[in-house]
Amino acid sequence: MRKxxxxxxxxxxxxxxxxxxxxxxxxxxxSARTPEEIRNGRxxxxxxxxHTALQYERDYGLNLWEAETPKVEGLGLxxxxxxxxxALDWMGPxxxxxxxxxxxxxxxxxxxxxxxxxxxxIYHGVTTSDVDSLTKHYDLVLIAAGKGELVQLFxxxxxxxxxxxxxxxxxxxxxxxAPRRPEHPDTYAVRFNVQPGVGELFVIPGxxxxxxxxxxxxxxxxxxxxxxxxxxxxxxEHWSRMLGLMREHFPWEYERFQHAEVTDGQATLAGGYTxxxxxxxGNLPSGGAVLGxxxxxxxxxxxxxxxxxxxxxxxxxxxxxxRERGDRPFDREWMRETFERYWEDARHVTDWTxxxxxxxxxxxxNLFGAAQTNETIRRRFVNGFDDPSDFKKWFLPPDLxxxxxxxxS
Amino acid sequence: xxxxxxxxxxxxxxxAITGGRTRARYQLLVETMISVPRYDPEFSATxxxxxxxxxxxxxxxVSLAELSALLNIxxxxxxxxxxxxxxxxxxxxxxTGHSYRYDNTILExxxxxxxxxxA
Numbered sequence: 051m052r053k054x055x056x057x058x059x060x061x062x063x064x065x066x067x068x069x070x071x072x073x074x075x076x077x078x079x080x081s082a083r084t085p086e087e088i089r090n091g092r093x094x095x096x097x098x099x100x101h102t103a104l105q106y107e108r109d110y111g112l113n114l115w116e117a118e119t120p121k122v123e124g125l126g127l128x129x130x131x132x133x134x135x136x137a138l139d140w141m142g143p144x145x146x147x148x149x150x151x152x153x154x155x156x157x158x159x160x161x162x163x164x165x166x167x168x169x170x171x172i173y174h175g176v177t178t179s180d181v182d183s184l185t186k187h188y189d190l191v192l193i194a195a196g197k198g199e200l201v202q203l204f205x206x207x208x209x210x211x212x213x214x215x216x217x218x219x220x221x222x223x224x225x226x227x228a229p230r231r232p233e234h235p236d237t238y239a240v241r242f243n244v245q246p247g248v249g250e251l252f253v254i255p256g257x258x259x260x261x262x263x264x265x266x267x268x269x270x271x272x273x274x275x276x277x278x279x280x281x282x283x284x285x286x287e288h289w290s291r292m293l294g295l296m297r298e299h300f301p302w303e304y305e306r307f308q309h310a311e312v313t314d315g316q317a318t319l320a321g322g323y324t325x326x327x328x329x330x331x332g333n334l335p336s337g338g339a340v341l342g343x344x345x346x347x348x349x350x351x352x353x354x355x356x357x358x359x360x361x362x363x364x365x366x367x368x369x370x371x372x373r374e375r376g377d378r379p380f381d382r383e384w385m386r387e388t389f390e391r392y393w394e395d396a397r398h399v400t401d402w403t404x405x406x407x408x409x410x411x412x413x414x415x416n417l418f419g420a421a422q423t424n425e426t427i428r429r430r431f432v433n434g435f436d437d438p439s440d441f442k443k444w445f446l447p448p449d450l451x452x453x454x455x456x457x458x459s
Numbered sequence: 460x461x462x463x464x465x466x467x468x469x470x471x472x473x474x475a476i477t478g479g480r481t482r483a484r485y486q487l488l489v490e491t492m493i494s495v496p497r498y499d500p501e502f503s504a505t506x507x508x509x510x511x512x513x514x515x516x517x518x519x520x521v522s523l524a525e526l527s528a529l530l531n532i533x534x535x536x537x538x539x540x541x542x543x544x545x546x547x548x549x550x551x552x553x554x555t556g557h558s559y560r561y562d563n564t565i566l567e568x569x570x571x572x573x574x575x576x577x578a
Contacts, residue, residue, distance in 0.1 A: 053543075055539070076546075078539060078542065078543065080535070080539065168546075170542045170543065170546050171542075172487065172535070172538045172539050172542050173487075173538075174534070174535040174538050174539075175535070176535055177533070177535065179533060180533050180535040180536050180539075183509065183532070183533070183536050184536055184539055186507060187507060187509075187510070187539070187540065187543070
């Protein structure tokens, strides 16, 4: 039975651990926090997962909240006009629904599930020197802890990392008590609101401890008016500040959320990071090698909502490579090949996400504008969130966008 | 699986699915005591140096704090190695809590291990 050590207990680390357990691997996970600490801790992300990622969970029976979590059946776009009305306002249907389960709910239960399934879980923060002395005890060591000192084991890949600074400042709240969305009251959909020059407001229907909720989420252009949370205010104040900024910059969303409240005292988050792609193999002082996963190696800005999707896809690709390896060694060459296999998929997400951080070019505005009256365009854009490799075929290159627009007009 | 979920009450909280446990199977705290239930010299000889030393020391009950200090291995690493041996039932993890609360000898040894760790 091959022994695998996974450092980090998020979407990628735990999904991989539970997948490998199902195939009888000897799996140990190191988690900095216990299930109780996770449940009582702060929200960690927004995690709207689209069909492909959800299906990876279903394949291994990990979709424990599917019935009670709102089914997200579309994605809407609103772009503000100079007078704060909406220049564009449409919603496109997803072919298959998306869902967002609070990672506090999910990761705490997955840790317990992993132990029930015979996985070993160690609750301990991990240092580089710990990992250094542990590698020889395992056939394979994976680093899936995107925050903390272990990330320093993986060098930034400048060829794949165009940005050298944070492109957005993030502010998230989990809230309940808002009425259904007036634009389409019978359909749950993610809403992507754009205020040019200021930033974006995403709203994701989700599920947390208290039941269904909404997750409004600012993507603030650094130094702009939405970049107002670096003092890390307490939850109630964080949310009332978000509401005030919504009233000013996204008045149509303020109308809906003005009486909503945070779901609990740990339901807000503020932060931000530089988008980066790293080398996948980390080299340890004593000569061992470790393989990086998910946002350890590919950390895109959340503007396209792909972080948890990438984590799930990375876990699925790596599980496949690990199983195909059989009894042969998990050497550096295998590690690089395994990552490149995942990158072949992930690079499309990175290209698209990095493009979306820039002001929309003319061909994109033309597509968004035409989508207002053309459902074919809406549908294709929205379903790209499940398969971002499609964007390079019609959305990102200006010439292909023009051809596409002519073909559907 | 899907059908089963559809019929489940919405009020069933996710942790109910995993049996409602909120604690790890092994409570590997600094003061947790471990010991070898059936010493096996042949098995011991197959272990890597750190696990071998750990296994040998655990022939009599010993705390994680003591092991970490004695063997000069970080506590995080001790926890992983112990968990590994415990998973294969080569090491017994004593229930943590009140079972040895009046045993001054053990309490003193744990304290001694903790002092060495923090030194």
